Amino acid sequence: MQEDRMWIQLEDGSEKEVHILFTFEKDFKNYVVFEDIENKDGTVYAYLYDEDHQLTAIPMEDMEMVEEMIGAFSEEDEEE
Numbered sequence: 001m002q003e004d005r006m007w008i009q010l011e012d013g014s015e016k017e018v019h020i021l022f023t024f025e026k027d028f029k030n031y032v033v034f035e036d037i038e039n040k041d042g043t044v045y046a047y048l049y050d051e052d053h054q055l056t057a058i059p060m061e062d063m064e065m066v067e068e069m070i071g072a073f074s075e076e077d078e079e080e
Contacts, residue, residue: 006034008055018045022073026065031058033070044070 004020018034021044025031032055033046046066047055058066 005037006032006053008034023049024069029062031066031069033066033073046070 005017006020007015007017009015017037019037021033021035023030023032030049031046032049033044035042035044046058048058049055
């Protein structure tokens with residue numbers, strides 16, 4: 001497996017390989033932002049992850065900050 005990829009488990013129990021765009025830490029929380037390898041429509045997903053790499057939903061109060069990070073990443077990526 002490539003370093004910038006990971007497998008996630010979907011609600012139906014199946015697994016899907018995704019491409020990790022970036023990770024970051026803020027206020028002692030770890031975040032991962034990724035995209036579906038098979039669907040290149042520009043949709044990105046963001047989750048919290050713990051030391052066991054378990055994903056959990058991001059609380060609503062953190063979403064604005066995460067969206068700003070994704071926007072900054074997108075701008076940086078466009079400049080390259």
